[in-house]
Amino acid sequence: MCLAIPSKIVEINNNIGTLDVDGVKRKASLLLLEDPKIGEYVIVHAGFALHKIDESAAMETLKLLREAAAKVEQRH
Amino acid sequence: MGIKYLDEYRDVEISESIVQKIAAISKKNIRLMEVCGTHTMSIFRSGIRTLLPDTITLISGPGCPVCVTAQRDIDAFIELSRVDGVVLATFGDLMRVPGTKSSLQKESAAGSDVRIVYSPMDALEIAKKNPEKKVVFLGVGFETTAPTIAASILSAKEMGIDNFYVYSAHKLVPPALTVLMETKGVKIDGFILPGHVSVIIGINAYAQFFDQYKVPSVVTGFEPVDLLQAISMLVEQVETGKPCLGNGYQRAVTSEGNVKAQSVMRDVFEPMDANWRGIGVIPGSGLKIRKAFEPFDAQKMFNVETTDTKEPKGCACGEILTGLKIPPECSLYKKACTPTDPVGPCMVSSEGTCAAYYRYHDSD
């Protein structure tokens, strides 16, 4: 039931957002988001955007994971 | 073109390195439960079970909303679909769930107006376009879904739509965790906590549970890297004897969650005791529509009778939902019960544990 694919807000019209998921456009309600903005990435469930992806947290996690991966590589 | 923040979390190299780390640190035999149906599907699909050392057993919990819906509610849905002038709007997963005597799919074939929608807003749209009909939306889901349905009720009120109703069979995750810890015969050494439920309720919502049981618990997302990362965090907590309540999904989950969604949910719903399939009544684990929104409450506005409700004979769904059994231990699994001819909801829903085993488990 949960669609985990981050979608980008490309248009906002009366609390309805047009979202882009890898080139495919679809609509979702923005009623449950605080202050949605064009260009932000959101998670969508049952036709509603539920959360903005925290870009810095996403990058930070990846950086840590990559570093950890590199360390494991060295050991082997 | 890659999808931002998706491909990275499917990275094979990162996954492999986490698997190696898990193998290196895991000594004790442990059982970890994933509480979310979407996690169950991701774990099976990505083959994570086969990558883990023998010390780690993954068990599935009560995280498939359709599966935990009580048989009495399923029977009430079916009765509702028979009411004159009713259009029943539902997420697709409910269609084939067998009630005591029928299913929504059978009712639909027999002439009831049952429509599959993707969002409660679609149901509201049907109500708007068909003022002579009574449109009932079946509210089945956890904290991820409840705010979307609450928002649709608020919209209906705002737009003055008076032929839209919701049957609220919502369930809440934290109260169920307590029951899982108290269930005799189930040993759970750590919880992989749901991602999108946590997007809404936040890490803090588990604090009370965690303080009480001190069992390793990590919230995470749905990609292989997310899941492996959570498993690695849990194994580390077990091995060091330092349980904590961790957040492995920081790009989407905060401590306080989506406050706006929580307040929308609180405006429309209040907690109630709810009956879960196979578990029974869990105090404060459901949501009912507040008195102020009674005209939208299908349970109040339609008086459907459900008598002789019976769960499917021989179906072990209830025990599977609490981790007491795995699907191959059900005598009907793969014999009388298959995805094309399901006996219980755990085989119907795309997120059901029996369906996941059937599709991806080939070792038996």
Ligand code: SF4
């Ligand atoms: S295999 Fe079928 S009958 Fe057995 S527990 Fe699963 S859903 Fe129920």
